[in-house]
Amino acid sequence: KQWYQRRVRGDLNVKSVIADSAEAFENRLKSKFVREWESSQDVIAFNNLLRGSLTDSFRYLNKAATNSYTCWNTGLNARVNNFGTRIDYVLVSHSLKGNLVSCGHLASVIGSDHCPVKCELEGLDLIGSEVVPPECSLHFPELRGKQTSLLSHLTKQSKMPPEAGKEVQGNRRKRQPKQTKLPFKVTKISPRKSVPASQKLNPSNGNTEASFCPSSVKVNEPTRKVVSAKSLLKGLPPNPLCSGHRRPCVIKTVMKEGDNKGRRFYGCQLPIGPKGDSNSKCGHFEWLK
Numbered sequence: 001k002q003w004y005q006r007r008v009r010g011d012l013n014v015k016s017v018i019a020d021s022a023e024a025f026e027n028r029l030k031s032k033f034v035r036e037w038e039s040s041q042d043v044i045a046f047n048n049l050l051r052g053s054l055t056d057s058f059r060y061l062n063k064a065a066t067n068s069y070t071c072w073n074t075g076l077n078a079r080v081n082n083f084g085t086r087i088d089y090v091l092v093s094h095s096l097k098g099n100l101v102s103c104g105h106l107a108s109v110i111g112s113d114h115c116p117v118k119c120e121l122e123g124l125d126l127i128g129s130e131v132v133p134p135e136c137s138l139h140f141p142e143l144r145g146k147q148t149s150l151l152s153h154l155t156k157q158s159k160m161p162p163e164a165g166k167e168v169q170g171n172r173r174k175r176q177p178k179q180t181k182l183p184f185k186v187t188k189i190s191p192r193k194s195v196p197a198s199q200k201l202n203p204s205n206g207n208t209e210a211s212f213c214p215s216s217v218k219v220n221e222p223t224r225k226v227v228s229a230k231s232l233l234k235g236l237p238p239n240p241l242c243s244g245h246r247r248p249c250v251i252k253t254v255m256k257e258g259d260n261k262g263r264r265f266y267g268c269q270l271p272i273g274p275k276g277d278s279n280s281k282c283g284h285f286e287w288l289k
Helices: 022-026 031-038 041-052 057-061 094-099 162-174
Strands: 007-011 054-056 088-093 100-105 117-121 250-253 264-267 285-287
Touching (some): 041 054, 054 057, 054 094, 057 088, 057 117, 088 094, 088 117
Antiparallel strands (some): 007 088, 054 088, 100 117, 250 264
């Protein structure tokens, strides 16, 4: 019977020990948190896999390593303070533990919320397999070469005969927008005629019934004050200062499901990080009114 050595690589989205999570490592001294962590079903299943047939290359070579992560929350800008998780692994068969030379994280490589994991083995004679296992990504529908465009994801529409299409286009050309009727009648105003001097109001001539000419009277118009738009539209008041750093807060939105989803609030502008670190955000919270 021929035996094969196995290697599993990729984002497994699970954490083996508390040191694989920055948030969990901060709560490592809380007994309740540790009990909940150890009783988690995904942690139990993954550790059973490691005890059974596979070895975590990084943890095998770096048993006491901390602050070594492969994924960071980009929404909280967690990579700045290295406040992340280690969920990307290179797992090998137990028989390959003696061939492990090094395993590390290339945290300086940016472009994603994850970073690459590099693992080096020595003393192996690699033999190509004649049959590709069905679990390999080569058999995935996305990589078979059949999906060449996005048209396969779009809903097919019923085909319309060419003649019907021309008829529809012809009807569209004939359509004209309806003119809205005004609720009142518009009349043309004739230009103002000058009033003869004989008809102007002149008490000395006894002409007190002559028409009144507005142009002959000067009206003192009130002086107009020019007001800038900036003084009228003052906008929102400045953001409050956070309680921890006394820096202007930023406006954030609640994304968690619940009654407050969509509400905005003020929070610290610094990225998330270890508690007590001056470069990490404080716990300032204030609803936006």
